Amino acid sequence: MTSPARKAIRSLALILGVGLGLAAADVDRATAAEQIHxxxxxxxxxxxxGHYDPGQLQRGFKIYREVCxxxxxLSMIAFRNLADEGGLTYSEEQAKTIAAEYQVKDPQPDDKGEFPERPGRLSDYFPSPFPNEEAARAANGGAYPPDFSTLAKARTYERGFPWFLIDIFGQYQEQGQDYIHALLNGYQEPEHGEKPPRPGLHYNRYFPGHWIAMAKPISDGQVEYTDGTPTTLEQYSKDIAAFMxxxxxxxxxxxxxxxLKVMFFLIVFAGLLFYVKKSVWSGWKPETA
Ligand code: HEC
Incomplete structure (x- = not known):
């Protein structure tokens, strides 16, 4: 290929590259405008x-019970889980008492074929506030309040380049928790006097698109703590995010x-292999032709 042709191709590639880069940056900015980090x-x-702080989980659970x-x-959690090690660490007796404060539908039909209500037992799952999604939507202006059993893992956001690389090395996986904390603190007057796209929506700084169907659920002083922890919205939102x-x-x-154990094993094993390799090959000399 002649050199002017090469030059032309090179400049074309350069122009294309810069153009694509700018377009990508623009897309980035557009999504950033939709969701504030x-x-x-x-x-x-x-x-x-990392491990859970049982006191914090118990406070978060109190908020869940009294407010959310x-x-x-919370359909995938059973009352017995309240006594699990590494979690809220209630005693089995305490978990039993809490279960009995709930009315649950017995999963076994009685002799009339009905599912009688009775006080909860350790083996029961948390009863849901609505019988089905349709009923939940009907009570919430058409919006569905998501199940807390998976929500903290389901909500995350793109941190973008170069943060996602830093997060991999920094082992940071708490974007979902940061989001829940920010969301609960993010209710405010609409910026620039924006109007809701339909009635019944509330302005939130951190909700993608800003208009959320959930009214501000919790404010300072709403839930009483017995362990001396401050009863502020800031504290509540951390505790409920931890519980979720x-x-x-x-x-x-x-x-x-x-x-951690696996990493430790792999490091020791790598060292062992290195010395085995050294000793096995110690007498070997490259053949000279
Ligand atoms: C009166 C009913 C109601 C109460 C009480 C309530 N929520 Fe909600 N919540 C909703 C509804 C409805 C949605 C769906 C909002 C939407 O999709 O616009 C929602 C959505 C959410 C979301 C998901 C937001 C997203 O990104 O999709 C979170 C997190 C949340 N609620 C947390 C809480 C917490 C924490 C509490 C208790 C402190 C609570 N909610 C109490 C009705 C409620």
Whole structure:
């Protein structure tokens, strides 16, 4: 190929590259405008040594019971899980008492074929506030309050380049928790006097698209704490986010401990292999032709 042709191709590629780069940056900015990045918080369950703080989970559970449970289900958690190690660590007696405060439908039909209501037992799952999704939507202006059993893991956001690389090395996985904390603190007057696209929506700084069907669910002083922790919205939103994390991943501490053991084993094993290799090949000399 002649050199002017090469030059032409090179400049074309350069122009294309710069153009594509600018377009990508623009897309980035467009999505950034839709969702503002939540501020980062400190979480006890961050990193390879992370674990739950039972006191914090118990406070979060209290908030769930007193506030959120009138709309949000917790369908994959059973009362016996309240006594699980690495979680809220209630005693079995305490878990039994809590279960008995709930009325649940017996999963077994009685002799009339009906499912009688009775006080909850350890083996029962948390009863849902609505019988089905349609009923939940009908009570909430058409919006569905998601089940808390998976929500903390389901809500995350793109941190974009270069943060996602830093997060991989920093082991940061708490974007969902940061988001829940920010969302609960994010209710405010609409910016630039924006009007809701339909009635019944509330302006939230951190909700994607800003208009959320959930009214501000919790404010300062609403839930009483007995352990002297401040009863502020800031504290509530951290505690409920921690509780929701536990609900979505009850075995986090065990998983992290196993990860550490595996890493330790691999490091020792790599060292062993290195010395075995050295001793096996120690007498070997390359053949000279
Ligand atoms: C009166 C009913 C009601 C109560 C009480 C309530 N919520 Fe909600 N919540 C909703 C509805 C409805 C939605 C769906 C909103 C939407 O899709 O616009 C929702 C959505 C959410 C979401 C998901 C937001 C998203 O990104 O999709 C979170 C997180 C949440 N609620 C947390 C809470 C917490 C924490 C509490 C208790 C402190 C609580 N809610 C109490 C009705 C409620």
């Amino acid at each position: 939540p501020p980062r918080m400190d979480w006890s369950f961050w990193g390879p040594l 449970s009138s709309c949000h289900a 994390t536990w609900a979505a991943e009850p075995h986090l501490a065990a998983r992290k401990q196993m990860g």
